[in-house]
Amino acid sequence: MSVLINFKICDNAKECGGIAICPTGALKWNEKKETIEIDNEKCISCGKCENECPIGAIRVAKTEAEYKKIKEEIDNDPRTQKDLFVDRYGATPLSERFIAKPETLNEKIHKSEIVIVELFDDDSIECLLKSIPIKDIFKELPDNSLFYKIECNADIKRDLNINELPVLLVYENGEFVGKIEGYYSIDQKEEMYKKLKQII
Numbered sequence: 001m002s003v004l005i006n007f008k009i010c011d012n013a014k015e016c017g018g019i020a021i022c023p024t025g026a027l028k029w030n031e032k033k034e035t036i037e038i039d040n041e042k043c044i045s046c047g048k049c050e051n052e053c054p055i056g057a058i059r060v061a062k063t064e065a066e067y068k069k070i071k072e073e074i075d076n077d078p079r080t081q082k083d084l085f086v087d088r089y090g091a092t093p094l095s096e097r098f099i100a101k102p103e104t105l106n107e108k109i110h111k112s113e114i115v116i117v118e119l120f121d122d123d124s125i126e127c128l129l130k131s132i133p134i135k136d137i138f139k140e141l142p143d144n145s146l147f148y149k150i151e152c153n154a155d156i157k158r159d160l161n162i163n164e165l166p167v168l169l170v171y172e173n174g175e176f177v178g179k180i181e182g183y184y185s186i187d188q189k190e191e192m193y194k195k196l197k198q199i200i
């Protein structure tokens with residue numbers, strides 16, 4: 001009958017597993033508008049997309065009553081993207097959801113007003129417990145701020161003049177506005193916030 005997407009928590013990416021698995025083309029990526037589009041005329045309520053979404057942002061309604069109930073749940077959902085940031089700065093990526101490919105960096109930085117990208121490599125990974133939760137780093141940033149982790153390569157390192165990894169790259173309205181290089185442990189959390197506030 002109908003598919004609904006909770007865009008409050010969906011990262012609205014063209015790599016969406018729901019688009020890939022949909023057998024009828026009811027979910028598709030609109031390149032021009034840079035958004036996932038729903039064509040409910042094509043939806044057969046098979047539920048494949050719902051099962052594919054790792055964070056439960058895609059919901060499928062089989063009846064009108066179910067549609068209303070799900071819509072209300074989405075409308076009243078207080079969560080934002082930031083509530084799903086389970087990763088920690090400088091630690092091994094925990095959630096594949098926030099890992100992006102180096103070649104998609106340019107595309108990602110235009111996705112929201114504030115986009116923060118962590119660049120890392122195998123040598124820059126530190127102890128998970130001693131690193132700063134990304135959710136904490138984002139607590140004073142706008143709700144629609146986005147976070148990605150990208151494995152750094154030589155081209156990015158050269159283009160952005162990176163001396164030390166890990167690094168947080170900060171983008172505002174698609175423009176690079178600053179970076180914070182080097183590892184910050186949980187004990188240096190306040191210092192990290194201060195630097196971030198100076199940039200944004």
Ligand code: SF4
Nearest residue numbers: 022043044046047049
């Ligand atoms: S429920 Fe099935 S047909 Fe409908 S959008 Fe999801 S995958 Fe496509």
